[in-house]
Structures are given as structure tokens and as C-alpha cells.
Amino acid sequence: MPKIDLEAIEQSNSTGYPPPFAAAVGGRWVRRLGRHSGLADFGVSHVVLKPGAASSQRHWHEDEDEFVVLLSGEAVLVENEGRTSMRAGDMAAFPKGEPNGHHLVNESEDDCAFLAFGRVPTGDAHYPDIDLRWSGGAYRRKDGSAF
Amino acid sequence: MPKIDLEAIEQSNSTGYPPPFAAAVGGRWVRRLGRHSGLADFGVSHVVLKPGAASSQRHWHEDEDEFVVLLSGEAVLVENEGRTSMRAGDMAAFPKGEPNGHHLVNESEDDCAFLAFGRVPTGDAHYPDIDLRWSGGAYRRKDGSAF
Numbered sequence: 001m002p003k004i005d006l007e008a009i010e011q012s013n014s015t016g017y018p019p020p021f022a023a024a025v026g027g028r029w030v031r032r033l034g035r036h037s038g039l040a041d042f043g044v045s046h047v048v049l050k051p052g053a054a055s056s057q058r059h060w061h062e063d064e065d066e067f068v069v070l071l072s073g074e075a076v077l078v079e080n081e082g083r084t085s086m087r088a089g090d091m092a093a094f095p096k097g098e099p100n101g102h103h104l105v106n107e108s109e110d111d112c113a114f115l116a117f118g119r120v121p122t123g124d125a126h127y128p129d130i131d132l133r134w135s136g137g138a139y140r141r142k143d144g145s146a147f
Numbered sequence: 148m149p150k151i152d153l154e155a156i157e158q159s160n161s162t163g164y165p166p167p168f169a170a171a172v173g174g175r176w177v178r179r180l181g182r183h184s185g186l187a188d189f190g191v192s193h194v195v196l197k198p199g200a201a202s203s204q205r206h207w208h209e210d211e212d213e214f215v216v217l218l219s220g221e222a223v224l225v226e227n228e229g230r231t232s233m234r235a236g237d238m239a240a241f242p243k244g245e246p247n248g249h250h251l252v253n254e255s256e257d258d259c260a261f262l263a264f265g266r267v268p269t270g271d272a273h274y275p276d277i278d279l280r281w282s283g284g285a286y287r288r289k290d291g292s293a294f
């Protein structure tokens with residue numbers, strides 16, 4: 001059956017962020033729809049953000065295109081140019097290599113849900129607001145030292 | 148600005164299908180969001196189906212994963228196992244190589260809209276209901292002859 005049955009797919013709020021950067025995504029609940037469905041060309045994640053939760057720390061990827069579409073509720077897209085309200089049906093694209101750190105934050109009092117599309121990156125990810133960098137398959141401080 | 152402004156993106160109902168297979172998608176209006184936004188890892192199309200229109204002829208790809216999410220209105224997902232109603236927020240995945248011909252048909256009296264994700268395939272696409280095959284970069288009859 002090609003139609004996705006969300007309830008049948010495991011949901012996780014795990015993160016690889018080192019503390020104290022993990023707290024911001026504690027209320028981020030992710031279902032890996034692409035993997036569950038047998039897709040290999042790109043990843044598809046269904047994400048619920050509880051009130052106060054962020055989709056990630058604000059970041060950009062050297063080598064991963066990303067695309068998001070809001071399914072329900074509302075979120076604030078925060079990026080270099082400012083803050084933009086996102087509601088059901090609103091979409092945003094983040095081409096790889098553009099140094100525009102971005103994330104979604106649920107500042108409302110209700111859950112919001114969105115889909116995120118991307119491919120597993122091999123290159124670095126940059127976090128403009130905090131002392132964090134993804135490099136060589138691990139989170140490091142900006143000076144390259146391990147947590 | 149990462150947020151997508153749909154109205155700023157050209158919409159087209161063109162198709163490469165040979166007649167008489169083109170008529171089914173005459174009311175399919177596509178915006179290439181991924182290309183417009185500078186994404187290269189995967190394609191993102193915003194598609195409006197007018198009443199009576201189909202997303203494509205029923206087909207499956209040898210080497211292209213596909214994923215769709217309904218944004219508004221309703222459509223019927225037709226595939227080997229039958230017919231499934233799809234509404235806003237409903238999603239479906241079509242892993243490459245699975246011989247399950249599929250398409251969406253708008254049998255309602257109002258427009259519906261969905262997003263479709265995939266990568267440009269190099270292999271064949273198969274059309275179980277009609278004398279059509281995509282092979283070697285062109286539409287052909289099932290016996291390989293040109294239209």
C-alpha cells in the first residue's frame with residue numbers, strides 16, 4: 001500500500017547534538033518516512049514540533065539541499081534575512097552551499113507538523129549562532145575539538 | 148528568501164505524452180519549485196489538478212523513487228491494489244523498481260494540489276494500462292517503435 005500510515009511508523013526525539021544544544025530539539029518528534037517506505041534517492045522526515053521546540057539548531061549544509069512543507073499548525077522560519085511565519089501549505093527551499101543558517105521554531109501553543117526532504121550529506125554543516133560544527137561525521141566545536 | 152512564493156513561479160500544462168495519451172493530463176498545471184529554488188539533489192513539483200485531470204498516465208519507474216503529499220482538495224490514488232482517497236496531509240511513496248503502476252486522479256469538482264518529489268530517471272518507465280513505454284529518453288510503443 002503506497003499511502004503512508006503515519007501511526008504505523010516509529011517516532012523518535014533522539015538527537016546527536018551534544019548538551020547543551022540538545023534541549024532545543026527535545027520536543028522534536030521525527031518519523032523517517034522515506035526509509036520506512038523503501039526510498040533511497042532522498043530522505044523524507046515527518047516532524048512534529050511541540051510548543052517551544054525547534055527543528056534543529058540554526059544551520060546550513062555545504063552539500064545537502066533541503067526542502068520543507070508545513071502540514072499543520074504554525075512555525076517561524078528563522079534565517080539570515082529575518083523571521084517568516086509558516087502555515088499549512090507553506091514551503092521553503094535551502095540550496096546546499098548557501099551560507100544562510102535556518103531552522104523552524106514552534107512559538108505557538110499547539111503542535112505543528114512539517115515534512116523535510118534531503119539527502120545524507122558528507123560535507124560539513126555550519127551553525128552560525130553556537131560553538132558547533134558538523135565535520136568528518138561528528139559534532140565538534142568550531143576549533144575542531146571534540147565534545 | 149527561502150520561503151516559496153508560488154505566484155512568482157511559472158505554471159505549465161505541457162506534456163511529452165504522444166496523443167491520445169496527452170488528454171488525461173491537459174488539466175495538470177505544474178510548477179518546478181526545486182529548479183526555481185536552485186535545488187539539484189532532487190526535484191520538487193507543485194501540481195494543480197483541475198477536475199477530471201490525472202497526475203500522469205498510470206506508470207512505474209525502474210530507477211526513480213517518488214513521493215507525493217496532498218496540499219489541498221482531494222484526489223484518488225489508483226494503483227495495483229485499488230483506489231485510495233487522498234486528502235490534504237495524506238502522503239504516498241513509490242519506491243523505484245516496484246512494478247506498481249500509480250497515478251492521482253481528481254474526480255472531485257474542485258481543484259486539488261499536491262507536491263511530487265523525485266530525481267530525473269535514466270531507466271525505463273512502464274505504463275501497464277496503455278501501449279506506451281519511456282525508454283532511451285523517448286516515449287515509444289511497447290514494441291519499441293516510435294510514435
